[in-house]
Amino acid sequence: MRIAIPVADAHAHASPLGLGASRISKKFKEHGGWFMALVSLPPQHYGLPQTLEGAIKAIELHLKQCDEARRAGIKVACIGGIHPAFVDHLIKRSSGKSLNIVSFIQENVMEFLAKMIDEGKLQGIGEFGRPHYKTIPESFAANDALLLTALEVIRDHGGVLHLHLEQGGQITVESVEVMVKSLGVRNTKSVVLHHATTGMALQACEKGLSATVTGRSEVLAQAKRLNALCVEAESDYIDDPKRPGVVMYPWKIAESVNELLGTNAEFYEFLYRVMVDNITDVYGVEPP
Numbered sequence: 001m002r003i004a005i006p007v008a009d010a011h012a013h014a015s016p017l018g019l020g021a022s023r024i025s026k027k028f029k030e031h032g033g034w035f036m037a038l039v040s041l042p043p044q045h046y047g048l049p050q051t052l053e054g055a056i057k058a059i060e061l062h063l064k065q066c067d068e069a070r071r072a073g074i075k076v077a078c079i080g081g082i083h084p085a086f087v088d089h090l091i092k093r094s095s096g097k098s099l100n101i102v103s104f105i106q107e108n109v110m111e112f113l114a115k116m117i118d119e120g121k122l123q124g125i126g127e128f129g130r131p132h133y134k135t136i137p138e139s140f141a142a143n144d145a146l147l148l149t150a151l152e153v154i155r156d157h158g159g160v161l162h163l164h165l166e167q168g169g170q171i172t173v174e175s176v177e178v179m180v181k182s183l184g185v186r187n188t189k190s191v192v193l194h195h196a197t198t199g200m201a202l203q204a205c206e207k208g209l210s211a212t213v214t215g216r217s218e219v220l221a222q223a224k225r226l227n228a229l230c231v232e233a234e235s236d237y238i239d240d241p242k243r244p245g246v247v248m249y250p251w252k253i254a255e256s257v258n259e260l261l262g263t264n265a266e267f268y269e270f271l272y273r274v275m276v277d278n279i280t281d282v283y284g285v286e287p288p
C-alpha cells in the first residue's frame with residue numbers, strides 16, 4: 001500500500017499466544033508503519049498465573065516482545081505496568097488485604113519498572129489508572145495510590161505514562177491535571193490519556209497533557225475538527241486469538257490515513273502531526 005505519511009500506533013499490545021510482536025510489526029511496517037508504543041498485557045493474556053508474580057513475569061515477557069518488534073524494523077516505545085483491571089482483580093480476591101497489594105506493587109513492581117527505565121529497557125510505564133467500569137471502592141483507592149506512584153516514577157526517572165481511565169470527560173482530565181501538578185511532574189506531555197474521547201483529548205491538549213484516540217478515520221476527522229492537536233492514534237490491538245482484530249489491527253491505522261488523505265488534502269498537516277511530530281515530541285524518537 002502506498003502511503004504519504006509514515007504511520008504510528010501509539011498504543012498496542014502483542015502476545016506470543018496471538019500473532020506476536022514480530023509478525024505484527026512486519027505487517028505494520030509493510031503498511032507504512034514506523035513507530036509503535038507496545039504496552040504489556042495482564043498475565044493471563046500470556047498464559048501466566050493471575051497473581052502478582054504472574055504480573056511481574058508478564059512485564060519480563062513483554063520486554064522480549066518489544067525486542068522482537070525492534071528486530072522487525074520499527075521504532076518501539078516499550079511500556080510496562082499493571083493494568084487497573086488486574087489490580088481490581090487482585091483487590092477483590094484479597095478480601096480486605098488491599099494495603100498489602102498496594103505496598104507490594106510499590107516496592108516490587110514500581111521499583112523494577114523504574115530500574116528498567118534507567119537501563120533503557122522501558123521507555124515508559126502503563127497501563128496505570130482506574131477501572132473504566134463500576135467496581136468496589138477499595139479498587140479505586142488502590143488504583144489511585146498506584147497512579148500517584150506511577151507519576152512519581154516518570155517524574156524521577158523519565159519516560160511516559162499510559163493512563164487507562166474512566167471516560168468521565170472533564171472530571172477525568174481535571175483529576176489527572178491535579179495529580180500531575182501537585183506532584184510536580186514537569187514534562188506533562190509524557191502523561192498520556194489512553195483511549196480518550198476526542199472531547200477529552202481536546203481538554204488534555206489544553207492542559208498540556210497528551211492523549212491517544214482510536215485510529216479510525218471518523219475519530220481522527222473529529223479530532224481535527226476539534227483542533228485537538230496533541231493527539232496520537234492508537235489501535236489498542238490486544239492480540240488475543242479469541243478476539244481477532246480487537247480493537248483494530250495496527251495496519252488499519254494506515255487505511256484510515258489513506259482514506260482521509262484521499263478525501264481531503266487538508267488532512268495532511270494534521271495527520272503528519274499525529275503520526276510523526278507528536279510521537280517525536282512525546283517519545284523523543286527520530287522520524288524515519
Ligand SMILES: [Zn+2]
Nearest residue numbers: 011013039236
Ligand atoms: Zn491497551
